[in-house]
Amino acid sequence: MRVMAQMAMVMNLDKCIGCHTCSVTCKQAWTNRSGTEYVWFNNVETRPGQGYPRTYEDQETWKGGWELNSRGRLKLKGGGRLKKLFTIFSNPIMPSIQDYYEPWTYDYSTLTDAPAQEHTPVAKPKSLLSGDDMKIEWSANWDDNLGGSAATEKHDPMLKKIADKVKFEFEQTFMFYLPRICEHCLNPSCAASCPSGAIYKRSEDGIVLVDQDRCRGWRMCVSGCPYKKVYFNHRTGKAEKCTFCFPRIEVGMPTVCSETCVGRLRYIGLMLYDADKVLEAASAPDDHDLYEAQRSVFLDPNDPEVVREAERAGIPHDWVQAAQRSPIHALINKYKVALPLHPEYRTMPMVWYIPPLSPVIDVVRDTGEDAEDTGNLFAAIDALRIPIEYLAELFTAGDVAPVDRVLKKMAAMRSYMRDINMGREPDASIPAAVGMGEEEMYDMYRLLAIAKYDERYVIPPAHSEQAHSLEELATECSLDYDGGPGMGGSGPFGEGSGALTPIAVENFQMLQNRQTADTMASPHDKGGRVNLLNWDGKGAPSGLFPPKSAGPEPVGQASTPDTSHDGATGPGGTGGLTGGADYK
Amino acid sequence: MSQFLWVVFPYICLTTFVVGHFWRYRYDKFGWTTRSSQLYEDRLLRIGSPLFHFGILAVFLGHVMGLGVPKSWTEAVGISEGLYHFMAVSIGAFAGFATLVGMAILIYRRRTNGPVFSATTKMDKAMYLVLATVIVLGLVNTVIANIIGHYDYREGVSVWFRGIFFFDLHPELMAEAPLGFQLHGLTAMFLFALWPFTRLVHVFSAPVGYLTRPYIVYRSRDYQELGSHRPRRGWERINR
């Protein structure tokens, strides 16, 4: 047994209202730079729908992830090492920007600079890639809320799989939202596809990161990831991906998307797993077995033997304790209501989902029956094959049994809790019908419905002897590194070239550039961003809004040292540099 | 003059090449990339890029043979002058032609595709110009010197080139060489000087290690590079 710890997430889809707050805050924190305009580390898709990038789930086209070869061994679907090297000059399975969308801005200055004239001037869309006028035809959420789905729905790869049963008619439509981030897989095919070895899995917490100094822009990870969650920064020529907000996680704060989630539907915690078993589980012969196989890789953190092995493997004691309290462990292995997204890609994803009951409830309610009655709900779950099979295509490689079980548990919880809330005698037969005890059901309800911040996010901080250099990101503004401040923008060899810039300084510089720039479509000038990375969710993050008065009046407290050697002190404030780490 | 062109200038360029790479790697590891533009456009790239890259790899091997291996060696293993000549010309012309066509496609693409063009830096343009000149001159030499005329570069240019690395200097050999070869040599030297400051650096990160490394890389958290502070020591000093 080789115990490793993995930071993981579960999302409860029933609560997602599709507001995209998570996507927007994530973008502000991480991809608000030129070259990453089209990059959404977090995106929220309406399902059924094509997803982002379009039809990414169709692995016969995009060839992401792993598959079994004829001898039952795992191999990269996009081709092995030699094939990768031979197609390195032009990757045949890489999506083009058209499969995402061409990013644009508007020519706002025509609005303010136009002379007096009869007709109101209009701001024309300009491509952020070429600076030319463009026609906007698609974006990250073009089919949001099933918009235009009559025309595009037939492209949904998951719907195609059950197509013989579905005539997509509006009357029988169901809909839910699927927020997605990188899965931080146990068996990441992005890392396996990277010729330079720049993508690595952190041995402490399993977060999958791209080493920007080692990435050489070979683009193999983009096609290797079946979830298409590695993006190519087209200005720096490097791959970028969701970081699980590691600077926050290291000080014990949840990711930005979780912190700002309006539905409070995200849970973060540790999972302990046996690294020796990953390969075997990922090679399970039948796709339908993959869900159970992955569950069998996880270890029970309460088992004394596991605790002993974990400590032998160098996992600190407070981490083991955190794993015991982990909501992820509870949802995946205790209540068994969370399911992995597309286990058939065999990457062993670690962001799991509680499938939504709402498509079922909506139907029952529309018939005028009681939508909180177990009998009605159970019957509907059995009858409504289409939504259920669709969910199964997403979460269990098409096996409806586990989805059935989860939905019935959720339905049972709903009716059981209604009795309690109405002051009636709770009915023990309801939990029993789904194989749960009353207390267990109540606990599950607590976790799903009313869990507080520190129950939803159980994140042990990185160890204090090393933590100072990390804390610095959140609490100090330090420009005392060699080279001094004044980096950012374009170096002589293209965007972002030049010596390493600490994250904090980069933010400051970029923020200032953005707030003082007033050019439009020229990508060269679009450097700036506001830093939400260390915003605690209270008040407005400094620098998000332009300063009220035009004077050079810092927004944050005056902890910014003199940066005058390049005249860089000006309006725009100190960005996120002064945000405190007090998040409790 | 010939001292300067065939001794001083090559040394300046090659020194720039070596020192430049060292400096670039230290100063700009982040900028060390192919700066691929496949995301913007891949219909032309799909043809042009493999054509160019495989072509230039073959051309490179040809140069290793032609410049690196002395004539006496190939004769010692029994490759006759005629056979060598035939191989060099046919393979060389073929590879050179593939490279040239690939490059033409790539330059056309770079010029006509809006996003690709706006992602082109000044350095890129300069590099393209020099690289294209070198390739065209090389191809012209292959055709003219070997088919029409008969200059044996293996007794001229090659000896001079090898001599540079052994401080066995033969500027006179280059001074006698046909103009085409002289220009090819000079522009190539200039390209070497430019090399470390362009995206050509990606040549040195050809990922051959991928063939042998394990698929999944694990790495421990790297504390030093994240923030600008070194980690604090884990103990407190006692003042008494």
Ligand code: SF4
């Ligand atoms: S989901 Fe994330 S970890 Fe998994 S293969 Fe894709 S990028 Fe890699």
Ligand code: SF4
């Ligand atoms: S912020 Fe929460 S509720 Fe809103 S879209 Fe994202 S996951 Fe859904």
